[in-house]
Amino acid sequence: MPRILAISGGVGGAKLALGLAKILGPEQLTFVVNTGDDFEHLGFYIAPDVDTLTYTLAEVSNTETGWGRGDESWQFMDALEALGGETWFRLGDRDLALHVTRTRMLDAGATLSEATDHICRALGVQHRVLPMSDDPVRTTVHTPEGPLAFQHYFVRDRCKPAVTGFEFEGVAAAALNPQIRECLLESDLDGIVICPSNPFVSIDPLLHIPGARDALQGAGVPIVAVSPIVGGTAIKGPTAKMMQELKVPASAEQVARHYGDLLTGLVLDEQDRGLHGALNTPTTVAQTVMVTLQDRVDLGHTVLDFIASFG
Amino acid sequence: MPRILAISGGVGGAKLALGLAKILGPEQLTFVVNTGDDFEHLGFYIAPDVDTLTYTLAEVSNTETGWGRGDESWQFMDALEALGGETWFRLGDRDLALHVTRTRMLDAGATLSEATDHICRALGVQHRVLPMSDDPVRTTVHTPEGPLAFQHYFVRDRCKPAVTGFEFEGVAAAALNPQIRECLLESDLDGIVICPSNPFVSIDPLLHIPGARDALQGAGVPIVAVSPIVGGTAIKGPTAKMMQELKVPASAEQVARHYGDLLTGLVLDEQDRGLHGALNTPTTVAQTVMVTLQDRVDLGHTVLDFIASFG
Numbered sequence: 001m002p003r004i005l006a007i008s009g010g011v012g013g014a015k016l017a018l019g020l021a022k023i024l025g026p027e028q029l030t031f032v033v034n035t036g037d038d039f040e041h042l043g044f045y046i047a048p049d050v051d052t053l054t055y056t057l058a059e060v061s062n063t064e065t066g067w068g069r070g071d072e073s074w075q076f077m078d079a080l081e082a083l084g085g086e087t088w089f090r091l092g093d094r095d096l097a098l099h100v101t102r103t104r105m106l107d108a109g110a111t112l113s114e115a116t117d118h119i120c121r122a123l124g125v126q127h128r129v130l131p132m133s134d135d136p137v138r139t140t141v142h143t144p145e146g147p148l149a150f151q152h153y154f155v156r157d158r159c160k161p162a163v164t165g166f167e168f169e170g171v172a173a174a175a176l177n178p179q180i181r182e183c184l185l186e187s188d189l190d191g192i193v194i195c196p197s198n199p200f201v202s203i204d205p206l207l208h209i210p211g212a213r214d215a216l217q218g219a220g221v222p223i224v225a226v227s228p229i230v231g232g233t234a235i236k237g238p239t240a241k242m243m244q245e246l247k248v249p250a251s252a253e254q255v256a257r258h259y260g261d262l263l264t265g266l267v268l269d270e271q272d273r274g275l276h277g278a279l280n281t282p283t284t285v286a287q288t289v290m291v292t293l294q295d296r297v298d299l300g301h302t303v304l305d306f307i308a309s310f311g
Numbered sequence: 312m313p314r315i316l317a318i319s320g321g322v323g324g325a326k327l328a329l330g331l332a333k334i335l336g337p338e339q340l341t342f343v344v345n346t347g348d349d350f351e352h353l354g355f356y357i358a359p360d361v362d363t364l365t366y367t368l369a370e371v372s373n374t375e376t377g378w379g380r381g382d383e384s385w386q387f388m389d390a391l392e393a394l395g396g397e398t399w400f401r402l403g404d405r406d407l408a409l410h411v412t413r414t415r416m417l418d419a420g421a422t423l424s425e426a427t428d429h430i431c432r433a434l435g436v437q438h439r440v441l442p443m444s445d446d447p448v449r450t451t452v453h454t455p456e457g458p459l460a461f462q463h464y465f466v467r468d469r470c471k472p473a474v475t476g477f478e479f480e481g482v483a484a485a486a487l488n489p490q491i492r493e494c495l496l497e498s499d500l501d502g503i504v505i506c507p508s509n510p511f512v513s514i515d516p517l518l519h520i521p522g523a524r525d526a527l528q529g530a531g532v533p534i535v536a537v538s539p540i541v542g543g544t545a546i547k548g549p550t551a552k553m554m555q556e557l558k559v560p561a562s563a564e565q566v567a568r569h570y571g572d573l574l575t576g577l578v579l580d581e582q583d584r585g586l587h588g589a590l591n592t593p594t595t596v597a598q599t600v601m602v603t604l605q606d607r608v609d610l611g612h613t614v615l616d617f618i619a620s621f622g
Contacts, residue, residue: 078410097390
């Protein structure tokens with residue numbers, strides 16, 4: 001079985017992550033997850049992408065919303081609202097236990113990686129989930145009305161403001177998670193997967209960590225992305241809207257251009273078959289819109305076969 | 312209507328507090344509440360007696376347990392347990408919203424009084440609830456096995472360790488809540504009620520604040536206590552057990568002796584009618600065991616009449 005490092009943001013990426021985890025065991029597959037949209041809220045350290053990936057791999061996620069836990073209740077939120085508290089970021093009663101646990105560990109001096117590892121083990125997640133960095137990186141979204149902290153843009157303002165650019169505060173001083181560096185140096189690494197996540201706010205924070213892009217390329221293995229843009233639109237989230245606002249084509253081709261020489265290959269959706277063979281980057285075509293678990297597993301196989309094809 | 316300051320600890324005291332609040336409006340009645348059993352837990356500032364009084368006055372308390380909120384759910388606690396967290400102190404989903412709100416306010420620089428005031432207003436409590444001090448006072452219970460933080464003794468260890476004494480950490484540096492001092496200086500104050508709370512751990516922390524006892528006596532109004540000991544036993548909590556361990560009689564007489572010259576009068580239960588007229592302190596006899604709301608109101612009237620009798 002191949003050894004794979006899979007890089008993911010939130011909901012979209014986590015779908016493929018679960019598919020891969022159904023194929024490859026914890027010794028064959030490690031996840032790297034974006035922390036650029038982490039923030040402090042109500043006194044808690046909240047890591048939305050880490051949590052979405054963790055809950056998805058633990059198979060306790062809310063499959064309707066894509067975020068949070070399934071079988072969730074909202075008594076805390078209702079009571080908080082009655083006390084005049086902020087409710088724009090919804091924290092379920094069960095989900096809250098994760099935030100309390102992690103915040104406690106961080107306050108006691110643990111790293112985000114250590115807290116993530118503890119939580120994953122407690123929830124029965126066997127694969128390693130590695131935050132991209134243990135240092136704070138905070139994505140800021142620039143808009144004509146001024147900068148917005150990512151969760152304010154994404155959740156509070158529902159991605160409505162037009163995007164003019166991004167900034168990853170703290171990234172210049174952030175170190176790539178040493179465990180990621182170790183994975184990349186392992187001689188039996190077979191490939192790197194960039195899950196169908198938002199290139200600008202889910203993958204770019206990692207790529208802006210000093211040395212991270214070089215470390216990924218330096219591994220000398222195929223780096224394959226799945227396009228989050230399908231037929232000119234995003235399956236989930238504001239990727240296509242952002243591209244329009246940034247005055248670049250909302251296309252899989254532009255995704256390939258965005259990642260540039262990082263990519264060895266790009267997985268296109270069936271809807272974008274017309275682009276197959278027409279890009280500077282090698283491509284393969286598959287059904288990338290994942291509805292069922294089988295869709296995720298199928299796409300996982302496609303990605304792994306694609307990586308193997310470069311061997 | 313008389314102007315009354317009522318001093319309360321947790322469950323037992325809060326019962327009478329509610330009775331008084333049904334008789335006297337917010338302009339006639341102010342509450343002082345123990346903070347000696349406050350503690351930090353799971354990153355939250357928790358004030359059990361303040362909360363019990365607040366929930367009781369808001370009539371959202373759990374009337375079965377005496378602590379916490381009624382109509383409560385425990386999803387957070389269950390999820391926390393699954394994550395390996397501490398569960399000996401039960402925090403309900405709705406209750407948690409109070410702790411988050413207060414902790415946030417304190418972290419932002421508010422005093423405990425300000426946070427309490429905000430929460431009381433939000434919950435519709437009209438009477439003022441004044442924490443005894445805005446400075447930290449932490450009750451430590453001494454036992455043959457060493458000192459125990461109060462909640463460890465009271466909740467975690469269920470009052471099982473034998474008590475050899477008490478210490479109120481921080482009390483020497485604590486200031487009496489200035490709003491209490493103002494109340495005591497008001498010319499139209501008519502009396503002070505010491506609710507049927509544990510003298511050692513619910514009332515003594517206040518009395519050990521430098522100048523507090525003098526300030527109470529200096530108000531020049533009757534100070535009337537309701538004995539928490541009825542027929543040699545405590546209605547609620549470890550008061551009688553503590554007295555036995557401290558080698559003093561577990562009796563209402565000993566309660567009077569404990570408060571000493573602070574008291575103008577003591578309300579005895581019917582079961583202790585034999586002590587009426589036999590103490591150095593003036594007494595009155597009433598049904599002090601409060602089961603129904605009417606019991607609380609009746610005892611409230613008894614206490615107010617008793618205070619008036621010294622006028």
